[in-house]
Amino acid sequence: xxxxxxxxxxxxxxxxxxxxxxxxxxxxxxxxxxxxxxxxxxxxxxxxxxxxxxxxxxxxxxxxxxxxxxxxxxxxxxxxxxxxxxxxxxxxxxxxxxxxxxxxxxxxxxxxxxxxxxxxxxxxxxxxxxxxxxxxxxxxxxxxxxxxxxxxxxxxxxxxxxxxxxxxxxxxxxxxxxxxxxxxxxxxxxxxxxxxxxxxxx
Amino acid sequence: xxxxxxxxxxxxxxxxxxxxxxxxxxxxxxxxxxxxxxxxxxxxxxxxxxxxxxxxxxxxxxxxxxxxxxxxxxxxxxxxxxxxxxxxxxxxxxxx
Numbered sequence: 001x002x003x004x005x006x007x008x009x010x011x012x013x014x015x016x017x018x019x020x021x022x023x024x025x026x027x028x029x030x031x032x033x034x035x036x037x038x039x040x041x042x043x044x045x046x047x048x049x050x051x052x053x054x055x056x057x058x059x060x061x062x063x064x065x066x067x068x069x070x071x072x073x074x075x076x077x078x079x080x081x082x083x084x085x086x087x088x089x090x091x092x093x094x095x096x097x098x099x100x101x102x103x104x105x106x107x108x109x110x111x112x113x114x115x116x117x118x119x120x121x122x123x124x125x126x127x128x129x130x131x132x133x134x135x136x137x138x139x140x141x142x143x144x145x146x147x148x149x150x151x152x153x154x155x156x157x158x159x160x161x162x163x164x165x166x167x168x169x170x171x172x173x174x175x176x177x178x179x180x181x182x183x184x185x186x187x188x189x190x191x192x193x194x195x196x197x198x199x200x201x202x
Numbered sequence: 203x204x205x206x207x208x209x210x211x212x213x214x215x216x217x218x219x220x221x222x223x224x225x226x227x228x229x230x231x232x233x234x235x236x237x238x239x240x241x242x243x244x245x246x247x248x249x250x251x252x253x254x255x256x257x258x259x260x261x262x263x264x265x266x267x268x269x270x271x272x273x274x275x276x277x278x279x280x281x282x283x284x285x286x287x288x289x290x291x292x293x294x295x296x297x298x
Contacts, residue, residue, distance in 0.1 A: 024265065032271045039275035047279055051286050055293040063230055072227045076220060083216045086258050090209055179260075186258045190251050197247035201230045202240055 031180045035187045038152075042191050045148060046198055049141045060135050066142070066200050067121060074117045075196045078153075081110030082189040085160075085182045095172035104164040104178075107185065111157040118150050142199060149195055152188050159184060210257045222250050 053059045084106040091099025163181045256262040
């Protein structure tokens with residue numbers, strides 16, 4: 001490693017890039033590689049759903065069974081939580097630890113509220129007779145897709161709480177872990193945007 | 203550490219995302235022809251996803267490597283859909 005690179009590592013706390021293609025943060029690279037794999041999981045489920053639905057002309061119209069306005073509020077809530085996440089990162093980039101704690105807490109609460117609303121939606125649908133085997137494959141695809149996503153949201157809330165618990169370790173010079181957690185949370189939001197469109201609206 | 207850049211206007215991105223979400227719900231209930239409705243909804247969803255990826259996930263300001271990693275799953279999934287489409291179409295036509 002060159003002297004300049006060693007000096008940069010000492011100051012920045014991360015190993016600097018050595019070529020244009022080398023990421024500046026190995027942690028971020030790791031998270032992106034994980035998210036690419038996770039995207040393939042969700043993509044496989046969504047494409048499978050699309051193939052099943054396209055091949056079945058008697059597939060029910062989702063907006064006649066599912067509560068679209070309620071889910072639109074859920075989508076809006078998750079978008080708000082993405083904003084609070086990015087505001088939290090912005091805060092710690094400026095050394096504002098209190099701001100980080102505030103926005104991380106808001107993000108975790110937003111995610112928890114989303115899960116609560118999802119649980120309410122599921123309860124309502126199950127009480128009205130919708131199960132994994134109802135309406136052909138409609139029930140199965142709906143519960144598997146939204147359930148898989150819900151598990152990701154739950155994991156994300158736990159992840160955010162662990163970052164929140166370690167907030168005192170982060171500073172303007174050391175916030176890579178916060179950014180990495182933010183990547184996961186934004187991914188969860190991004191996937192929901194796609195699920196909302198393909199499962200509820202189309 | 204990402205490449206040095208001015209922070210994007212996150213609130214502006216939020217307003218756009220909220221507006222596009224409302225537009226999506228409007229398109230669903232507007233009674234448009236099915237093909238037009240699907241094209242609009244897919245376009246709006248892709249636009250929203252791109253905004254989250256580029257600005258909230260900072261892809262716009264990162265090095266090429268992360269962009270290539272992020273682009274790989276959508277490309278592979280489009281290939282997957284194209285590969286399975288003949289089977290899906292046959293099932294639809296044959297009534298299976």
